Amino acid sequence: MGDIKMISIRDAVAYILSIAGCTSPFRISRMLVLANWKMLKEKGTIALRFKVDGFQAGFAVPEIEEIKRRIKDGSERCIKINEQKKCFEYVCEEKVELPREVSDVIQKVFDEIRSLDDISLNRIVVRDPHYPELLKRGGFHEG
Secondary structure, eight states, X not given: OOOOOOBOHHHHHHHHXXXXXXXXXXXXXXXXXXHXXXXXXXXXXXXXXXXXXXXXXEEEOHHHHHHHHHHHHTOOOSEEEETTTTEEEEOOSSOOXXXXXXXXXXXXXXXXXXXXXXXXXXXXXXXXXTHHHHHHHTEEOOO
16 A cells, blocks of 8 residues: 555544543554554555553553643643543644545544443453564554
């Protein structure tokens, strides 16, 4: 299928929020990992480069913390924190545009995990045979 354009984590997060609504950073991070794994399996490459800091039972994506920092300092205008619900929300009118092959994969992942609770969602990621390698490499750095 050829090369897939790298997408910024900010744009991927905005897209996730535009389809999923109010979503916690925890769930967003799991969706990002699952989307890259699905893309790697289906297309042979990834579209998202990001770090993963974690251990056997869980992880965090530092780039999501950077988005949170930008929200708090006012430099991020389309993603806001809903303190009551402890989630991020996409608040802009403009549609988030991603290459179709990327948006399709993210949509598939969302459809697959939407009914899962956080524990079940985390389990899918941390029990995946690719997870130890993801931790060892510290994230997705190249396809």
